[in-house]
Amino acid sequence: MKTRIKICGITRVEDALAAAHAGADALGLVFYEQSPRAVDIATAQEIVARVPAFVSVVGLFVNPDDARVREVVTRVRLDLLQFHGDESPEFCDRFAIRWIKAVRVQSRHDIEDAMARYADAAGLLVDAYDPHLYGGTGKEFDWTLIPRQRPLPLILAGGLQPANVARAVARVKPWAVDVSGGVEVAKGLKDRLKITEFINEVHRVDQTD
Template sequence: MIRVKICGITSYEDARAAVESGADALGFIFVRGTPRYIEPEEVAAIAAQLPPFITTVGVFSNRTPDEVEQIVSRSGLSLAQLHGDESPADCRRLRTPFVKAIRVQGEHDLEALHTYPQARAFLLDTYVADRPGGTGRSFPWEIAAKAVRQARVILSGGLTPDNVALAVTQVRPYAVDVCSGVEASPGRKDHQKVREFIEQARKADAR
């Protein structure tokens, strides 16, 4: 069954609504200066109230391995998601399991799938200059479909309740990840959109 991650969580209310709607994972963004930034202590308080078997993911961009490890420890996270220019050498230093994000402009970006052997999966997102993620824009899904044949892929970038079924059908990824596509405003989730997104993803996966 396809996995679903709801990213950019900033409150327990949104976390609970996502979990009750069937989300497998929740993402918390530790990139300062973004509208979805959250402090590690706030994440720890939210995570402490979640049911078991929900994966909590910290989103980082160009933090040092030591900084990532410290925030993971303070927040009680399950997994790190690296959205910056982290080198393979930096990633090898991490003790925390991680997903490496690849900002896709073209097929040549898939070469990175072979340079991070420790990555548990690769999140494919849309390249937008000076923005590590949360752009609300999609990229050609045929590129993601090729990546699925090479690695475990989490599809992201411009997904919404209206297009996630088509994305799942065309790409057949391991998981889908959504942030701005289910928001009422930056950092605040629309709970109905969250439910619809998960329902559409699961229906498409079952067909």
């Protein structure tokens, strides 16, 4: 099975193009003002206008209000929404756009409960837990907590980088992997070589399975 790859926290057109040309399946734009990787609507529009065909654009939100999401989806062409906070299933489902839900993992129960509660999601993203951060921790979590039975496509995040993503894919066998800080030279600024190495490592494992 092909492991899908999302490069998140894109803030520049050149980074979006580098990721797309290296083989990324999806790009993530962060609409969470407290994130160092946040983009405003004008920047997001500029990036989206340059994304080539068959590369999805995902808009990431953390505990937004209804008006904020509607403003963004009206003005920016998004293929998928990603909710990374404490949003309810009912809230996630309001916007007539497919969505994924992120969960910060402390126990196997966190994943199993989210799989059941967010059953209408297009996928469940599992990330490292930090009491003060909604993602972007740069930390791995215990992958043995991930159940084998997965009613939803599982997207693995949390501390991934070129040096460990092959091991992650081989062990977890996720539907997709999601990386941000692991392919950066500074927060919000991607490194073309790291992106290419990361994607090549994922493809290398796929080809040997």
